[in-house]
Amino acid sequence: MRTGRQYAETLSDDRAVFLEGERIKDVTCHRAFQGIVQSISEMFDAAADPCNGMLYCSPETGGEANKVFMIPRSRDDLVERRKSITRWAETSYGFVGRSPDHVGGFLAGFASSPDTFNDGVRAFGENVVRFYRLVVDRSLFVTYVIIPPQADQSVASRGPGDKRLQVGVQSEQDAGMIVSGSQMLGTSTAVSDYLFVSCMKPLTGLDESYALSFVVPVNAPGVKVYCRRPYATEQASAFDYPLSSRFDETDALVVFDKVFVPWESVFVYRNPERVRRQFFDTPAHVLGNSQAQIRLATKMKFVLGVARKIAEVNNLDGIPSVQEKLGELASLSSLVEGMVLAAESAAVTDSNGVVKPNPRFLYCAMGMQAEIYPRAIQLLRELAGGGVIQLPSSYRDLLSDVTRPDMERYLHSPHLPATKRVQLFKLAWDIIGSEFAGRHLQYEMFYAGAPFVARNYAFRNYGFEEALKPVETFLSSYDINR
Ligand SMILES: Cc1cc2nc3c(=O)[nH]c(=O)nc-3n(C[C@H](O)[C@H](O)[C@H](O)COP(=O)(O)OP(=O)(O)OC[C@H]3O[C@@H](n4cnc5c(N)ncnc54)[C@H](O)[C@@H]3O)c2cc1C
Incomplete structure (x- = not known):
């Protein structure tokens, strides 16, 4: 290997x-x-x-x-x-x-x-x-x-x-x-x-x-x-x-x-x-993009973990409105993970015997990705507040004898020494604010095509018969006379 x-x-x-x-x-x-x-x-x-x-x-x-x-x-x-x-x-x-x-x-x-x-x-x-x-x-x-x-x-x-x-x-x-x-x-x-x-x-x-x-x-x-x-x-x-x-x-x-x-x-x-x-007409698009969703599920969990840790470090996680934000982020993360598991659980077999993730659930996740990821980043941004800006210019401020005493005094949290707190918030900035972070936002919105293209995949792969059938059944159960 x-x-x-x-x-x-x-x-x-x-x-x-x-x-x-x-x-x-x-x-x-x-x-x-x-x-x-x-x-x-x-x-x-x-x-x-x-x-x-x-x-x-x-x-x-x-x-x-x-x-x-x-x-x-x-x-x-x-x-x-x-x-x-x-x-x-x-x-x-x-x-x-x-x-x-x-x-x-x-x-x-x-x-x-x-x-x-x-x-x-x-x-x-x-x-x-x-x-x-x-x-x-x-x-x-x-x-x-x-x-x-x-x-x-x-x-x-x-x-x-x-x-x-x-x-x-x-x-x-x-x-x-x-x-x-x-x-x-x-x-x-x-x-x-x-x-x-x-x-x-x-x-x-x-x-x-x-x-x-x-x-x-x-x-x-x-x-x-x-x-x-x-x-x-x-x-x-x-x-x-x-x-x-x-x-x-x-x-x-x-x-x-x-x-x-x-x-x-x-x-x-x-x-x-x-x-x-x-x-x-081959499973290529489904297999390639299911990798992308499995990866996204891992990333969403990480973003959620960083948000939760920031709330803990700032002693905010007992506040109901903060819990609501974390709950929304947890829902978004679980949505992606859930769609990966649903696509796998409802897998379909093609004419060549390939068992592929169910396109309905795969493309549903992809169709929502341009909303899900930016929303998750927005929630993390809200929870991080100015903490991602109130940071030393570099790690050197934490090492230098000239600056270290103030860093240690003013940048620590009740549960974390300054170095650990700065480390966490610098990580958050690399997720929400750095040039790398901006590129990732663009990536998650566009890597599989513009958002309207991803939704078109969801449209073509849903299998609308299943949604239309009960509507037809219901409509035929009554008419203008009753
Ligand atoms: C970070 C990043 C990495 C990427 N990596 C790769 C890679 O490794 N390999 C690769 O092949 N590609 C890659 N892509 C390219 C990606 O596949 C394309 O960006 C994507 O397909 C969208 O095409 P486009 O950028 O030409 O946008 P466009 O198709 O020009 O769309 C831009 C916007 O124009 C509007 N628009 C355009 N056409 C229409 C229309 N018909 N109807 C309505 N509105 C429309 C929409 O608002 C749309 O969001 C990457 C993209 C990014 C951002």
């Missing part, structure tokens, strides 16, 4: 990652990435440790594998998968969104349904299965860019001679295709092994050149990773920014500059309908 060290070593591969106008020599030696590399390494180490119960014998490869990559074929499999995803989420308290199990879930869904990819000309289904086996066998970290860069999204930008910025086929060769363009928003791409590239936004017959699905190593010639401003570099210390310094996933715009993609790495070629079907 791949260890954290083995993972980190593979990242020194001359990948083209850019920050502040310069190409980074080695991501493992740069402060912007060291925290997240360490955090992902810890995940691989946790998986490799048999005590954590994450290992199984994969029927797809015949070898030892990590359960997070599993194609679930029974309810028990789903439970085991959830426990392993939770174990990983707990290593970052839910603050690493695009750990290897996210796209791993999509790839498991693809591989369970290879026929969806075969177009009668090329056996793309074999490529899908082969790549999935590689991922399982080597515990690869795959991230994805499946959204075109934000620019002109109107239909008028399409059609012959269009000037879209989205990645598309530039030319075809005997051995593969050449692609150019860009795609957003490669979370953790700078520190992953492979990139899955496709398009989640609806495509039409005018979009064939962009209707692609393929994988490419992050260090492939022509792949350029332009990271947003990192949050880990400027922070004084882990004590001052405990989350930013460890879990900054460095989202990036990815540019493809005449990248050669061999046919063996292509899953869909010039086929808008198949691009859509890969996500929704």
Whole structure:
């Protein structure tokens, strides 16, 4: 089983990652990435440790594998998968969104349904299965860019001679295709092994050149990773920014500059309908996004715990209106957890024998996520008050002989010495107020599409017959005459 060290070593591969106008020599030696590399390494180490119960014998490869990559074929499999995803989420308290199990879930869904990819000309289904086996066998970290860069999204930008910025086929060769363009928003791409590239936004017959699905190593010639401003570099210390310094996933715009993609790495070629079907006619979207909800459940519990501790530390938790706030936060947290368990308990089996979380409950949670997470952050913000601002400029104020006496006198709480109190409130600030916190709010609202898109999934997957039937029954039980 791949260890954290083995993972980190593979990242020194001359990948083209850019920050502040310069190409980074080695991501493992740069402060912007060291925290997240360490955090992902810890995940691989946790998986490799048999005590954590994450290992199984994969029927797809015949070898030892990590359960997070599993194609679930029974309810028990789903439970085991959830426990392993939770174990990983707990290593970052839910603050690493695009750990290897996210796209791993999509790839498991693809591989369970290879026929969806075969177009009668090329056996793309074999490529899908082969790549999935590689991922399982080597515990690869795959991230994805499946959204075109934000620019002109109107239909008028399409059609012959269009000037879209989205990645598309530039030319075809005997051995593969050449692609150019860009795609957003490669979370953790700078520190992953492979990139899955496709398009989640609806495509039409005018979009064939962009209707692609393929994988490419992050260090492939022509792949350029332009990271947003990192949050880990400027922070004084882990004590001052405990989350930013460890879990900054460095989202990036990815540019493809005449990248050669061999046919063996292509899953869909010039086929808008198949691009859509890969996500929704296979369990891919459900498996990938159920990882996201399992992770969110872990994060919500952590946010709730921080809120409860702040109320305790400030001696506020006996006040009824404070208890009401904590009760609301507890309800939000339980809602996410409850939907994860409901989706698992009411799991459905598809025509290939894959047992997947029930889409009704999965998409219900996703449809509400843009309300649930911001509300939870708002509640924590209310409980924290000015305590997250009344903080020393850095840990040095707590160490210096000049400032320490005042810090100790004026920043302690009845139950906590100053250092412990400051530690707690600095953590709260990294959840509600730092740049990292702002990015997380944006992430939870948008990672699976804009909020209206997530609600559309809930609309399409509810199964309205069940709601309509009793209405029809009731309406037919009386009429204008009685
Ligand atoms: C922190 C973060 C990390 C991300 N990581 C990844 C990643 O790793 N890989 C990846 O592929 N993507 C990633 N994404 C991108 C994410 O998938 C997109 O942001 C998301 O799909 C929304 O697309 P958009 O940003 O283009 O928003 P838009 O589609 O432009 O929507 C923005 C807003 O415009 C309005 N709007 C747009 N279209 C309509 C419409 N048809 N009807 C009504 N209103 C409309 C809505 O108010 C909507 O909220 C990430 C995003 C964030 C914020």
